Amino acid sequence: MKLCTKCNRQKEISAFSYDRSKKDGFCCWCRDCKSKCHRIYRELYSEKIKARSRIYYTTHCDKISIKRKNHYNAHIEQKRAKAKELYKLHPERFKRARDKWTKENPNKARCAVRRWTIANSKRIKQNRENWQRANPQKASQYSKKWRLANPEKVVATVEQYRARKMMAPGTGITERQWKKLMKKYSYLCIYCGQKKKLTIDHVIPLSRGGRHDIDNIVPACRPCNSSKQAKPLRVWLLRGSNAEKFLVPGQSNIELSMGARDNV
Numbered sequence: 001m002k003l004c005t006k007c008n009r010q011k012e013i014s015a016f017s018y019d020r021s022k023k024d025g026f027c028c029w030c031r032d033c034k035s036k037c038h039r040i041y042r043e044l045y046s047e048k049i050k051a052r053s054r055i056y057y058t059t060h061c062d063k064i065s066i067k068r069k070n071h072y073n074a075h076i077e078q079k080r081a082k083a084k085e086l087y088k089l090h091p092e093r094f095k096r097a098r099d100k101w102t103k104e105n106p107n108k109a110r111c112a113v114r115r116w117t118i119a120n121s122k123r124i125k126q127n128r129e130n131w132q133r134a135n136p137q138k139a140s141q142y143s144k145k146w147r148l149a150n151p152e153k154v155v156a157t158v159e160q161y162r163a164r165k166m167m168a169p170g171t172g173i174t175e176r177q178w179k180k181l182m183k184k185y186s187y188l189c190i191y192c193g194q195k196k197k198l199t200i201d202h203v204i205p206l207s208r209g210g211r212h213d214i215d216n217i218v219p220a221c222r223p224c225n226s227s228k229q230a231k232p233l234r235v236w237l238l239r240g241s242n243a244e245k246f247l248v249p250g251q252s253n254i255e256l257s258m259g260a261r262d263n264v
């Protein structure tokens, strides 16, 4: 037993915290008195404490963040389990906090999502494939809907796939570049000048060593594209009816394209 000099009560030794500077190795005040005193101090000087810790944080932020990271990594399993438990107990609280943070840090949030997606790309792919296998009907409906909503992306992706398969050189074309290109040619087929559903045409065909690059790509309708196929542009243009059809000035965008690509 030991006497607490604060509350003047005899208490078990376990009720006192350690203090190496004292003779018997224990604090003079019991734990209850000590914590009460600390609480009062914190309430009285809360502003002062906050200011002090703010200063400490700004001057030692590197050290603190390293320490925090080390601690987190050392206790990663426990931390994760605890976070999961807390999340289950208060999901709304977590969501609210996340939404608030996302709103305040849009750029950071976007970067974090991108980082996470890259780091977990295999898992995401696997999950998606599993889901597609488990829900074939839903998956096909979803993909149909998506393809209808993103026709430009579909065109760009399909051509990208074909170019990669043929091991064509070039950096490819993004959905945005393809949209811009179609706009540049007023959404008309470069060869016949008609407003039809447009496809990617490689002026120098990929099979003849053409690059899968924006400089080698023009928008063309499917009939023109499949009629041209792997023929060199001039050969195709100058054969039969095509010559009269396409080489009349002002009839189509082809002069523009030919002017820019005299080497074709």
Ligand SMILES: [Zn+2]
Residues within 6 Å of the ligand: 004, 005, 006, 007, 008, 009, 029, 030, 031, 032, 033
């Ligand atoms: Zn006491």
Ligand SMILES: [Zn+2]
Residues within 6 Å of the ligand: 189, 190, 191, 192, 193, 194, 220, 221, 222, 223, 224, 225
């Ligand atoms: Zn056409």
